[in-house]
Amino acid sequence: MSARRDKNMELALDLPARSTGRERQPPAAEQCSDGELLHRIAAGDREAFDVLYRRFVRPVFALALRRLGDRGRAEDATQETFASVWRSAASYRPERGAGAPWLYAVARNAIVDRTRARSEPPIEAPDEPSSELGPPEEAERSWLAWRVHRALQELPDHERPLLELAYWSGLSQSEIAEFLNIPLGTVKTRTRSALGRLADALEELE
Template sequence: MSAPEVTDGKLIEQIAAGERSAFEELYHRYSRSVLGLALRRIGDRGRAEDSVQDVFAAVWRSAASYDRKRGPGGAWLYTIARNAIVDAQRRKPAPTMADPPEVVSTDLAPDEEAEASWNSWRVHRALETLPENERSVIALAYFSGLSQSEIAAFLQIPLGTVKTRTRSGLARLADTLEGEL
């Protein structure tokens, strides 16, 4: 019988104490899935690999800010990953063409942008009202882009539990958002 595996949260706490072997273990566990997430979001392998480096550099720097009471270590890591990937998307390289082709603007009009921003704020505020177990599965699905199977493996819970929590959380969100109208 093998020894029980060290939790992600415990590894992050060890990283905060400066343990390189804990960092290597966490990197080994998550580097491939973070790279996959970055590739899906960014679409460019080089920039996705840079994002993975940014993610794990941020993990090393901010491991002391991890609080196990706020959720599992993996969810904390995926939040850092999501933020690093969004930052990488914002840092798109300058176009290499001298004269770019004329393209119809897909930017939102100011009134549409204001409405989208308002709706985004409402949704994020409503998410804060959800119980942690529902909020974490919804955040992993919609902000980190994980499938329900990936969430189940990541949180080490049954797939049916992920589906139930997602369905329940989305129903609560809908009720909260309808109540605001």
């Protein structure tokens, strides 16, 4: 009885080693979603990084060039974007949304950094309405910028990047679909939803 039990245990232990050539292997990097690639990049997977780079280098560069208007600065921003992706991929949280919007946020930060390096700093939305006295037009502009900024922050993570890419970066819906790697129909649907939410949020802030 003991011998039979030992034999059964040996057979059980042998099962994983009986290769049929059909073991489940990790999918090739080319077949991974953007989020899966970021997860693998966080673990130091260079192949996953190369695939993500090939997917997004063109739209990131186009975004930077459109925003900065200078090829050299756009190339610098693109390089910094992917350097940041390699360094900070572990901060990506799939439960908060797909990988492309996260990468867009990284690209946006890199582009803003390059914009700030200009002799004339960009106008950023204020965190609070300006308390400084000035002409009525400037006060109204400050208040409106603050309201829009606050309302945008209330949008879901899967909708906010669409409006930022459309209005901050001036991309068309087709370009947004390419950048975020989602269908054009999804861009249109989410944009309509985001605009509706934005209008509601702005009314609440009046």
